[in-house]
Amino acid sequence: MARLDDARFAIQEGIAQWFARQGHPELADLADVDVPTETGHGDLTTSVCLRAAKPMRTAPQALAQPLAEFLRQSIPMLASVEAAGPGFLNFTLQTPWLAQVVNDIRVQGPQYGHNDAGQGQRVLIEFVSANPTGPLVIVSGRAAAVGDAMARIMNVSGYHADREFYVNNAGNQIGKLGHAIFLRIQELQGHIIEEWPEGVYPGEYVIEVARQYLKQHPAFVAEQPTPDTLWMLGQYGAEVLRSEQEQVLKTFGVTFEHWTFEKDLRDQQAPEHIVQRLEDLGVVQEAEGAKWFMSTRFGDDKDRVLVKSDGTYTYFVPDAAYHAQKFERGYDWVIDLLGPDHHGYIGRMRALVTALGYAPDHFDVMIIQLVRLVRDGELVRMSKRGGQFVALADLIEEVGVDAARFFFLERAPNTPMDFDLGLAELKSNDNPVFYIQYAAARIHSVLRQWRESVHAELIWEPALLSQPLERRLLFVLARYPDIVRRAALDRAPQYLPKYLTELAQAFHSFYRQHRILDEAPAVTMARVALCEATLSVLSLGLGLLGISVPEHM
RNA sequence: GUCCCCGUAGCUCAGUGGAUAGAGCGCGGGACUUCUAAUCCCGGCGUCGCAGGUUCGAAUCCUGCCGGGGACACCA
16 A cells, blocks of 8 residues: 555545534545645645535535644644645645655565556557558557557556557558569569559568568569469568567567467458357348448447448458457457547447447547657658658667657657657757656666765664655655556556656755765665665656666766 | 547646646756766746636536647448
């Protein structure tokens, strides 16, 4: 149990007791106890008097005074309880009690911040899932950073989260890729390609794939582009490109527990099965020569075609089969990270989940908005279609994994972002990643000198951490478990970068104001303990983001 | 036309129905013979797009409107 929660529960308990004594036990539910948004309103605050005044037919202030008095006397870890403003109660924690958070952090070690928000539920997070027809682009990096961080955050929040990459290696685009490879091979074998057919990838990277194929199959001669040949080349290219994507993601610190291939699902006749299953449920009808899923019955805008009049499936069918399979695999939560162009897809997929009898509110879609690259205030153009684009691999090479991940995670996933290349490259105070890492490096440096020095081993004394800047740092450290839990429940990884910036700031202020090593031994001991705790939380938090913790900078 | 997301400080953005709406950047000033100055300290009057509504209380919830972006295929 986290320290701040202990205080929160003690206060809620006290409030419940007091309301019970007033003959209103039901009002205890109104007791919110939160960290105030503004400093100067205590460590924790409640608006319960404002909420309870009406049902009790009295003024908030009339409740605040006696309740404050009661809580002051009944809750030991409180230093003060103040009635303030229109009827808020502001609580200040006893500093030595708060200082014990340093021990909590030491004792819990890597478990600090773990919480049970997920109650053991299994979660499948599907993300990136880029078509295997080219290198990963920038927005895939954003999805990778967000999906991976969400998995890490949920895994310390009582969920069992798995990461999954879905490979669309069975659709038309594979044929087009095959065609592009075929044409490139022809080029390499001396043909001149007059013009590129519509829809065939002209990207330069295809030349490399073609070259590689020829190296492995020197006898191949590109003459007739038969469907079989194009399909075979497409499969070959898809696997080469998918494998390159996997490597780039690995460099980026992102690995997947599962890779699911559309082709495997097709081979297992999953599309046939899902159509059959929907037919058995009586939610399919034929019209205009096609088979339709009556998704409007389940809240969708319009019904969706499953089987076209030419007898082939729409892309929705394999996707539907895939999502059904996710739930069948025993996941309690299915989370998809999708691009903004897919939001129309949410309604039909949720309708499907509902039709199949799974819990639609356990199907979450996080929309990952577009990323625009900016340098010196100007847009850096990227366009996959034109064959020129900025690849994720280039971005990583240019700004490094840590800066890239931090910038992607800093903002709410579902708002469009400008990625400032100039700022990310900067190894200076303006770069927020270095600001946080610098705090860790400073602590490492201090602790190194501490270990190398001659000193007595004392038990550190919490009462010695009483300076305002020490207290501020203690309080930020105590908030960490809350931040992690909220990030997990709200699916909001951006809470962590913000928190870590605050933590680094609290540390830098403290460090600038106070000496650590050349104080009286007992003071040094307490501050060393505080530094260790800070380093520990910085490391845990950066770890959840997949960002390194340097010992030197 | 229908639906979704977004409009908050010069810029980039936080903001969980609560108090005087906050950070970073930029700009100006100051601080190192001291454990890493990649740091710290000081400086913030903004129609929270507009108008209604709900509420003791709204940037936050509801309705309408304005502006920006996106989605609305028997394409994937």
